[in-house]
Amino acid sequence: MAIALQLVSLSKQFGAHQAVNTLNLEIPTGMLYAFLGPNGAGKTTTLRMVAGLLKPDAGDAIVLGQSMTRSPKAAKQHLAYLPDEPMLYSKLRPLEYLEFVAGLWNIAARHAQPLAEELLQQLGLWEVRGDFCETFSRGMKQKLALAGALIHAPQLMILDEPLSGLDVAAARLVKNILLDYVSRGNTVILTTHIMEIAQQMAQRIGIINHGQLIAEGTFSELQARSGEGETLESIFLELVQSGTATDFQVEGQGAK
Amino acid sequence: MPIKQGSLPWLLRHELRLWWRMLRGKWVLVGTILFCSVLLLLLLGVWLFAVTQLTEARSWVLGDLRSQFLWPAIWIWWGGFLYAFVQALGQSVVVLGDRNDLDLLIASPISSKVIFSSRLLSVAIELFIGFCGFLILPIGLGVLFGLLRLLGVFPALFCLCLMATSLAMLVMLWFVRWLGAKRARLVVQVLATALFALLFLASQLPSLLLDTAQMQAIAQQVAFLFQPGGLLSAESWLWLPARAMFFEPGALVFTGLISLGSVWLTVEVLHQTFIGGTQESLTAKAPRSHRAPRPFNTNLNRVVLLKEWRMIWRNPYIISQVVISIIFFIPLMFLLLRDDATNQFASLGAIATTASPLIGMSLVAGLALICLSGEEAPDLLRSAPVRGPRFRYLKLLAILLPIWSLAVPIAILLMVQGEPWLPMVLVFGAATTYHALLRLWNARPVALANISLQKRQNPSRDVVLGMLEFVSYFGWLGLGHQTGQGHGEAVVGLAIALAGVLAIAYWRSRALGSTLGF
Numbered sequence: 001m002a003i004a005l006q007l008v009s010l011s012k013q014f015g016a017h018q019a020v021n022t023l024n025l026e027i028p029t030g031m032l033y034a035f036l037g038p039n040g041a042g043k044t045t046t047l048r049m050v051a052g053l054l055k056p057d058a059g060d061a062i063v064l065g066q067s068m069t070r071s072p073k074a075a076k077q078h079l080a081y082l083p084d085e086p087m088l089y090s091k092l093r094p095l096e097y098l099e100f101v102a103g104l105w106n107i108a109a110r111h112a113q114p115l116a117e118e119l120l121q122q123l124g125l126w127e128v129r130g131d132f133c134e135t136f137s138r139g140m141k142q143k144l145a146l147a148g149a150l151i152h153a154p155q156l157m158i159l160d161e162p163l164s165g166l167d168v169a170a171a172r173l174v175k176n177i178l179l180d181y182v183s184r185g186n187t188v189i190l191t192t193h194i195m196e197i198a199q200q201m202a203q204r205i206g207i208i209n210h211g212q213l214i215a216e217g218t219f220s221e222l223q224a225r226s227g228e229g230e231t232l233e234s235i236f237l238e239l240v241q242s243g244t245a246t247d248f249q250v251e252g253q254g255a256k
Numbered sequence: 257m258p259i260k261q262g263s264l265p266w267l268l269r270h271e272l273r274l275w276w277r278m279l280r281g282k283w284v285l286v287g288t289i290l291f292c293s294v295l296l297l298l299l300l301g302v303w304l305f306a307v308t309q310l311t312e313a314r315s316w317v318l319g320d321l322r323s324q325f326l327w328p329a330i331w332i333w334w335g336g337f338l339y340a341f342v343q344a345l346g347q348s349v350v351v352l353g354d355r356n357d358l359d360l361l362i363a364s365p366i367s368s369k370v371i372f373s374s375r376l377l378s379v380a381i382e383l384f385i386g387f388c389g390f391l392i393l394p395i396g397l398g399v400l401f402g403l404l405r406l407l408g409v410f411p412a413l414f415c416l417c418l419m420a421t422s423l424a425m426l427v428m429l430w431f432v433r434w435l436g437a438k439r440a441r442l443v444v445q446v447l448a449t450a451l452f453a454l455l456f457l458a459s460q461l462p463s464l465l466l467d468t469a470q471m472q473a474i475a476q477q478v479a480f481l482f483q484p485g486g487l488l489s490a491e492s493w494l495w496l497p498a499r500a501m502f503f504e505p506g507a508l509v510f511t512g513l514i515s516l517g518s519v520w521l522t523v524e525v526l527h528q529t530f531i532g533g534t535q536e537s538l539t540a541k542a543p544r545s546h547r548a549p550r551p552f553n554t555n556l557n558r559v560v561l562l563k564e565w566r567m568i569w570r571n572p573y574i575i576s577q578v579v580i581s582i583i584f585f586i587p588l589m590f591l592l593l594r595d596d597a598t599n600q601f602a603s604l605g606a607i608a609t610t611a612s613p614l615i616g617m618s619l620v621a622g623l624a625l626i627c628l629s630g631e632e633a634p635d636l637l638r639s640a641p642v643r644g645p646r647f648r649y650l651k652l653l654a655i656l657l658p659i660w661s662l663a664v665p666i667a668i669l670l671m672v673q674g675e676p677w678l679p680m681v682l683v684f685g686a687a688t689t690y691h692a693l694l695r696l697w698n699a700r701p702v703a704l705a706n707i708s709l710q711k712r713q714n715p716s717r718d719v720v721l722g723m724l725e726f727v728s729y730f731g732w733l734g735l736g737h738q739t740g741q742g743h744g745e746a747v748v749g750l751a752i753a754l755a756g757v758l759a760i761a762y763w764r765s766r767a768l769g770s771t772l773g774f
Contacts, residue, residue, distance in 0.1 A: 051639050076641040087633035091570035092563065099552045103559030104640035109552035117549065129549070132570070148636075 001028040002064075004156045004187035005050060009059035012045050012211075019045040021211035022059070027204070029064075029155070032178065032188045034202035036195075038240050042211035043191045044084075047158050050189075051081035064155055077105070080154035084161040086145035090134035094125055094144050097133065098151050105152035112151060119147040123173065138165035146174060150181070157181070159190040163197060175201060195233040205232070209240050262366045264373055271351075271378030288389075295393055303400040326490055326498070333416065333498035338455065340383045340417050344424030345448040347379045349441050352428060352526075362530065372526040376425060376519060380417040387413050408503030415515035416497065422518035429529060446576045556642065557650060564627045564654035571626050571704065578622030605675035606740030608666055612680055613687030613732040616659055620688050621725070623655040624695035630704040634773030647774050652692050659688050679739045687732040690758060694724055697765035701773055720764065727757050 007025040011018070020042045027033050037043045048054040050061040052072045061068040066075035089097060095116055102112035120126045123143040133141060142165055149157055162178075163171045178188050179201065192198055198205055199219055207215040207222075215222055219232060226235045259266045352358070352375070361371045391409060398406035431440035481488040488494065497514070499507035553559075568575065628651055631637070637647050663684045670677035698721045731754045738746040 051635075053635050053638050073641045073643070076639060079639070081635070081639045083635060087636035087639075089563070089567065089632050091567050095549050096563070096566065099554060100559045100563045101636070102552065103554040103556050104637070104642060106556065106641075107554055109554045112554050113549070113552040116552070 003027070003062070004029040004031070004064060005189065006062040007046070007050070007059065008062065010046065010049060010056050010061060011058040012049060012054065013057055018211050020049070023211070023213055025206060025213060025216070027187065027189060029187050030182065030185045031203045032182045032190070032201055034198035034205045035189055035191045035208065036198055036205060036236060037208035041208045043208055044160055046208065047081070047160055047189070047191065051079065051158055052076055053081070078155040080149035080152065080157045082145055082149045082157070082159045082162060084164060086141040088133045088141055088145060091132055093132060094120055094129050097144065098147060101148040102151050107152050116147070116151055119150055122177070123147055124170070139167055139170050142166055143170060143174070146177070154186070156187045156189070159188065161192060162190055163192065163194065195231065195236055199232040207236060207239055215239050264370050267366065267370060267374035268377055271374050272381065275378065275382055291389070295396070299393065299396045299400060302397055306401065326495070329501050330495050330498040333412070333501065336387065336413065337416050337420050338451065340420035341424050342448045342451050343383055344379050344421040345428060345444050347382070348425045348428040349444050351375045351379060352425065353441060358530070368527045368530060369523050372523045373519070376421055376522060380414070380421040383417040383421065384414050387417070405503040408508060409501045411508060412497065412500035412511060415500065415511045418515040419518050422522040425522050426525060429525065433529070442572060560647065560650040561654045564651055565658070568623055568626050568658070574622050574626055574704070578618050603675060604673055605670055605677070605680065608670060609680045609683055609740035610733065610736040612663065612666065612684040613736045614729065616662070616684050616688040617691040617729060617732060619659050620655060620691040620695065623659065624692060624699060625702065626704065627651045627655050628695055628772060629699045629702040631701065631772065631774060634701070637774035644774055648696060648772070652696055655692050656688055660685060683732070683736045683739050687736070690732070690754065691725070691728055693758065694721070694728060694761050697761050698724065700771050724757055724761050728754065731757065
């Protein structure tokens with residue numbers, strides 16, 4: 001199976017704090033991968049390095065075979081990154097925003113426009129297409145940012161807390177969109193603090209703490225190795241509170 | 257004695273604490289102590305000099321205080337009122353809207369009248385403290401001369417601050433109900449600055465444009481208003497607030513009653529209107545527009561330029577601030593370009609060559625704030641498969657193209673008038689590009705939504721950038737002036753000096769790296 005994302009000894013230090021410590025990971029294509037960890041574990045730093053927003057101190061992130069450090073332009077071409085704070089412009093309208101994003105990824109207007117309109121309708125933003133983004137609720141902003149990520153049809157999508165701020169209906173809509181997107185052979189990596197979401201949606205789960213991957217596998221694999229945890233929440237808490245969890249590490253720290 | 261929680265003094269103390277911390281309290285305290293110490297020494301020195309040397313002057317001043325100082329007092333009072341009103345307008349936007357804490361307070365068991373009273377009083381007290389900083393010296397001097405009645409300035413000024421703040425809050429409220437909260441904020445912010453700029457211009461232009469004879473003719477035409485019994489005579493009721501400054505009991509009571517009445521009225525109106533839904537209107541959306549979608553064109557250069565121009569067009573506050581700041585330059589231009597010997601202005605070409613770089617650079621600073629420092633989604637740009645320098649130079653172009661287009665009508669006007677136009681075009685183009693590069697290489701990110709007037713020009717408080725820009729402004733002002741006068745050697749000298757400053761800016765950007773985040 002092709003590899004969507006490969007992290008090779010990825011490291012990042014901020015002053016004396018080692019945010020990410022020699023992280024190795026392989027995520028195959030066509031999968032929804034949940035990247036979990038407590039606050040300050042290094043999730044966002046890892047994802048920002050993968051998206052090319054942060055330069056690693058050591059190691060590399062290989063996106064669909066392209067090195068983010070050596071050939072960032074090629075690596076970014078098929079990647080979308082959605083941070084927890086949506087990257088929007090307060091004084092742009094939704095269609096103007098999507099046109100801008102399509103321009104950044106050099107998507108032809110004849111493909112971008114119908115897709116933009118379809119995405120706005122699908123995400124329930126068509127009625128507010130005439131409003132500036134600054135008037136949107138957090139959930140609406142999150143949905144528009146998701147539309148921005150989907151407008152350039154990436155093969156790998158990285159989402160940091162994509163469901164925060166969404167109401168029940170919107171959260172279900174986004175989950176369905178992501179699952180449909182994965183079913184078409186694309187890859188999604190998401191972080192979340194809601195364990196039920198990771199347990200329900202993700203094919204594989206990686207747990208990071210103190211910048212290191214402490215467990216990795218399917219929910220069943222993690223459950224089997226834990227022996228105690230009934231739910232992902234209990235497994236997660238057990239791992240994180242124990243501090244180290246070499247027993248849980250999959251050989252080679254990768255989802256192969 | 258402990259202050260009762262939830263009372264007006266308790267809430268007022270909270271408001272003043274917020275203000276104090278916004279001023280970076282301890283530095284203000286150190287500055288105030290230093291200022292007061294110097295002031296005290298000055299006062300003592302002047303007093304000693306006066307009592308020993310100026311006996312004639314002393315007897316003149318100790319004459320009828322009101323007849324000697326009524327008109328200066330009137331000017332001070334109305335000027336002070338306008339200043340306080342403009343300041344209070346800006347503060348009203350903050351305390352009634354931008355601070356976003358009214359929901360918290362109104363949801364608490366504290367009476368909304370207490371809440372609004374504390375807001376109004378805090379703004380008035382802040383203004384009053386500001387006035388005191390300016391007036392302690394002259395009033396202290398007056399008191400040392402024996403003019404104890406001048407102590408009336410302080411209660412009169414406090415009344416003035418109460419009235420100005422009340423009026424400003426009512427105006428702010430009226431704008432919110434008339435235009436909606438978002439537009440009201442913008443209009444009030446623009447109005448606050450425009451009033452100052454226009455007053456400044458109005459105060460300077462008559463003396464610059466009219467000669468003494470014309471001024472005297474105008475004065476004769478309006479003289480009847482100032483005759484005894486006239487609307488603006490010394491006895492007019494209009495000047496009662498100013499006469500309160502001389503501790504006239506009647507005037508002081510009148511001013512006090514007016515100010516208390518205005519406070520009561522404002523608090524009542526605020527209480528009624530906020531309960532009636534103004535708070536909701538502060539966050540309400542503007543009516544939706546559903547125009548047919550315009551066809552996409554996703555060429556990178558086009559989308560970046562279009563996006564930047566949309567951001568500029570949709571940020572009229574910053575642009576209006578820049579335009580208003582240009583108004584302040586106009587009297588300077590008149591002074592600079594008038595030949596005192598002949599009382600004639602320089603040629604149109606010389607005026608344009610001198611003034612245009614300054615105006616162009618001011619505009620560059622404003623647009624760079626929106627397009628470079630104010631970039632809202634640097635992560636989006638960095639995650640796109642496009643190299644950062646391309647974005648930066650496209651943004652530079654987005655700043656410069658509209659500004660360069662302003663030079664076209666000026667050049668055409670000069671051509672039509674038969675004046676040399678090429679020097680103006682060259683100086684304008686070079687100065688604006690120069691200033692844009694200074695910002696591109698040294699600007700820092702800033703959240704436009706939170707930007708205040710004080711931080712506008714150099715929002716990151718970057719002292720080095722401030723110095724570089726200061727040199728740039730005056731360097732190009734001089735270069736434009738010398739070009740207009742045809743002084744080639746001076747032009748070359750200034751150009752070399754400016755190139756040196758640009759080299760420092762570039763070296764600094766290489767040393768620090770880009771901090772814009774894209």
